[in-house]
Amino acid sequence: SQTIHQWPATLVQPVGSPLSLECTVEGTSNPNLYWYRQAAGRGLQLLFYSIGIDQISSEVPQNLSASRPQDRQFILSSKKLLLSDSGFYLCAWSEAVTFYGYTFGSGTRLTVV
């Protein structure tokens, strides 16, 4: 069966520090991968999605970037965090044909101080 791992679970970082969040999927190949952010009391905001290695689409202009160094690995990064980057970050995967829905990772609670 497929599983998705996301870490760390919580993170407190000072303004201006770098960020690296990692997500890996097991039990499938060539998944679509997604990064979402959910601010407190708000909906899900799609940040990046990838349909393959070297195929990453950015949905929202910001100081975040994403990379996919391996087929089942998706990394969210920032060189300098802003206070507004605080939120709940969720990685998700779907089959290459997206008909059957997403499965989300357990999420990372990021607080920028």
Add this chain to the structure above:
Amino acid sequence: QKEVEQNSGPLSVPEGAIASLNCTYSDRGSQSFFWYRQYSGKSPELIMSIYSNGDKEDGRFTAQLNKASQYVSLLIRDSQPSDSATYLCAVNAGNQFYFGTGTSLTVIP
């Protein structure tokens, strides 16, 4: 702009009652529709999917889809306090899904 609209709530129902959650979407080309449940501080989990017009039942949950009206709903029968959560409607479009902002449900014991 593809949109998914939900009433934000909060929706409160007594234990044992039926909770009705509604969702409308703008993209007529959407083919798959989902309901996710999100407990406070946790990630969303998929609870129902529906692909064709009509009703789909799974235990206490029934999803209803009307593509002509661009409307999806979720009924929860015999609501339990453990059903208290935010329910997110999601609709597929191309390589991604569009989510509503969620409806907060509280089941009162």
